[in-house]
Amino acid sequence: MDTPPRGRAAAQAQLTLADAKLDLLAALDPLLxxxxxxxxxxxxxxxTLQNKIDTWPLLDQFNIQDRIIATLDYxxxxxxxxxxxxxxYLRDNQYDLSHCFAMTEVGTLSETGFTPDPSVQKLLAYTIPNTxxxxxxxxxxxxxxxxLExxxxxxxxLRNAWQATGNPGGRIYINIVxxxxxxxxxRDYALDVLELLxxxxxxxxxxxxxxxSFFPFQVGAVVAAAKAVLAPGQAxxxxxxxxxxxxxxSVIEALLQGANGYWGGMERTSSTIGHASVGxxxxxxxxAGNPNMARRFSLPDLLPVSAKMYSINNNLPDAPDDWPIAGYDAYRTVxxxxxxxxxxxxxxxxxVIGGTGQFRIAPVGSDISVVQERVYKVVRVKIERDxxxxxxxxxxxxxxxxLRIVYDEPEQLTRLYRRALLATTEPA
Known part of the structure; x- marks a missing residue:
């Protein structure tokens, strides 16, 4: 049965909308x-301090400039x-901190006046120019x-303090946790705060x-609501x-709705059970076809840097195999x-991001070509399809x-290969 013309037009309209969103993602150049x-x-x-120091060349390797180097409001x-x-350490060794941030906290206001939070005092003492x-x-x-007051x-x-220390252009993003x-x-209270910002x-x-805990469409709605209230040019x-x-x-939806950037760690390790990482x-x-990522970052170093970051952050050799993108199994074909x-x-x-395609044996799902590739990797023998x-x-x-056997393990796979070899050579 032919699709009614009106139904076909409606279907095409929906697909065109998806294409437009993909084009938007491909054109973005977000602040990361x-x-x-x-x-x-x-x-x-x-x-430890040494762990922190060890992360610095990894950030340089990936070529990411903007960095949150500390949370000072602890x-x-x-x-x-x-x-x-x-x-x-960074200040005393004269590292370039011009793109560096620290997390600070809003101060207190009483009848006697305003008192800056200790985190802001430290920000100034450590000469970190953005927060x-x-x-x-x-x-x-x-x-x-x-x-609001x-x-x-x-x-x-903070603006006055930065002005006095020669940093009038320091960046301030108000982080509403x-x-x-x-x-x-x-909602009215939230909008009151945004109107003040x-x-x-x-x-x-x-x-x-x-x-x-929020759905992506809720995150997107908050971005769109904030854009409607904030001043032009505020990110x-x-x-x-x-x-x-x-x-x-949620991150993708936030960007589609007009968010200008994202902040987070290079890999997933973070609060709760992790976070959407920059990597x-x-x-x-x-x-999505975005060329700006290759222009700004060293894409072939994405997975290697993420792996090293995980090792430093957790004192473990490898990230969990089932982590998206950075996990070992993310590119192991079943x-x-x-x-x-x-x-x-x-x-x-x-x-493209510094990884290598691999193959993994799953007794229910793996097909002939996967078995051939995995056997070659483990046994170093090219086997026929039969x-x-x-x-x-x-x-x-x-x-x-x-029987439930982990055939993907080299010892078990070798044993399975030998069993199959015997079965195919035995007389009928």
Missing amino acids: ILSVREPCFAAVVGH AFPEQLEVEDDFCC LHEINLMPKPMDSGHV KLAASVAW DLMDTFMAD ATLPVDGLSFEDGRG ILFHCHSGNGMDNA ELVANLVR LSDFTQTDRRKMDLPPQ LARQMILLMRADLRQG
Whole structure:
């Protein structure tokens, strides 16, 4: 039956809309800020000063310029952290900090006047010229006007301090940690804060999905709402944690709705069970056909740098195999139909980002060509299709006998290969 003309036109319109979104992703050149703090925040081993120092050449290797080198608004500020030592190390060794940020917190306002947060005092002492200046809006206080007053006072104090130290152009992004929650609980309050931001001498807004609990369309709506209120030229940055499987999709939706950038670690290690990493975002924009990623970053170093970062952050040799993009199994083909090549739109061949295609045996899913490739990798023997077929049949028979064997392991695969070889050479 032919599709009615009206139905065909409606279908074409939907596909055209998707094409337009893909074209938008391919044209983006977002601000990406790499956080050194984010990956160690929830790591069970934390970071020593040497760990921090070891990360620096990796950032240079990937050629990422904008960096969050410390979170200075931590609990018990009188007891210094490794971040403080790292900032002093960079300052005292005269590293170029012009593109560096630190997380700081909005100060306090009382009857006696404004008091800057200790984190801001450290920012100045460490000569870090840019900041993500944090504030939490929830729970909403009885006098929400006080929140607006202290935010404005904190920005004014920092601008004046930077002016006095020769840094009038320092970048300030107001990082509203719980903006998503505030919009869900009290939209007018959230909009009041954004309207204030539009009048302040700040470079823009940063906000988070701190638990990864919001749907991508909700994140996109907050971006669009913020763009409608903020002043022209003020940017919007986003940061998203994992936990519910929506992190990467939320970042893409935020960019599609007009967010100007994203900040996070190079790899997934972060708060909760991880976060949408800068490395994953770069890879996905490359997948969309974005040429700016190759222009700005060293794409062949993406996976190698991510792997080294994971090792430093967790004191472990390898990231989990099943992590997207950076995990070992991300480019280990189970079925040949799944192989990502440069012949299909939206595929991302692993060699583009510094990886190598591999093959993995799954007794139910692997086809003949995968078995051939994996046997060659492990046994160093090129086998014919009939022998690969026999290996598949043996795995099928083993499962019917109640046997569950990890055939992908070299010892087990070699044993399976020899069984198949005997089966094909034995007289009928």
